[in-house]
Amino acid sequence: MTMIELKDIDKYYGHGQSKVYALKGISLSIEEGEMVSIVGKSGSGKSSLLNIIGGLDTPDVGEYSFKGNKINGLNPNALAEFRGNNIGFIVQHFALIDDMTVFDNIALPLRYNRISDRKLKETVEYLLDQMELSDKANSYPSQLSGGQCQRVAIARGLACNPSVLLADEPTGSLDEKTGLHILKIFKELNNKGITIIIVTHDDSIADSCKRVIRLSDGMIISD
Numbered sequence: 001m002t003m004i005e006l007k008d009i010d011k012y013y014g015h016g017q018s019k020v021y022a023l024k025g026i027s028l029s030i031e032e033g034e035m036v037s038i039v040g041k042s043g044s045g046k047s048s049l050l051n052i053i054g055g056l057d058t059p060d061v062g063e064y065s066f067k068g069n070k071i072n073g074l075n076p077n078a079l080a081e082f083r084g085n086n087i088g089f090i091v092q093h094f095a096l097i098d099d100m101t102v103f104d105n106i107a108l109p110l111r112y113n114r115i116s117d118r119k120l121k122e123t124v125e126y127l128l129d130q131m132e133l134s135d136k137a138n139s140y141p142s143q144l145s146g147g148q149c150q151r152v153a154i155a156r157g158l159a160c161n162p163s164v165l166l167a168d169e170p171t172g173s174l175d176e177k178t179g180l181h182i183l184k185i186f187k188e189l190n191n192k193g194i195t196i197i198i199v200t201h202d203d204s205i206a207d208s209c210k211r212v213i214r215l216s217d218g219m220i221i222s223d
């Protein structure tokens, strides 16, 4: 089933003489269960593309459909609902909240959804176990290694049971060995059926994705 379909997407910043195209004429479709990497030089449009797919930003031109439903044109509330129901984000440098415990960082998206305390505890404990972090539940991010922080960020991205996981440079701040461990986690999640899209500079990540989309100057140069 086609999950993500982009047709002739443009995204630009500024107006008139200072208009900068981040994306130009992007068309692509991603099927349910794919693991895809997006690569390209700095400034080629990778984050802009990921933000549109995740509903954090909207295209200026073109159409975006998710599982056959049109996403461009949704109002901010509907867009937030789309994200909450479908998308898990793992952003650069983890973006954990320093004065919250590991447990509370992972629970954050669940608290927004106002689920019961019992279900919340059950879900967070399951994710802690899955990411081998059960003994760190009450630790703070400053007490963890980079790889552990990234596993907390992945657990938080998975908290609302998304069908798509979007990761922006997930191994960018990790050493090689830790990066490979994170890659292994992504592969396992993908084997369980989650669609994964990873923006990366890391060749070992790109090489292990069946599909690599390469951007240059806001355009797809190979797919």
Ligand SMILES: Nc1ncnc2c1ncn2[C@@H]1O[C@H](COP(=O)(O)OP(=O)(O)OP(=O)(O)O)[C@@H](O)[C@H]1O
Binding pocket: 013, 014, 020, 021, 022, 040, 041, 042, 043, 044, 045, 046, 047, 048, 049
């Ligand atoms: N908020 C913004 N305002 C103005 N220009 C922007 C903005 N965000 C991105 N751009 C421009 O759009 C282009 C694409 O940026 P984008 O962040 O998508 O690239 P990227 O491939 O993710 O880069 P990097 O690898 O450095 O993160 C760049 O020329 C950038 O300067």
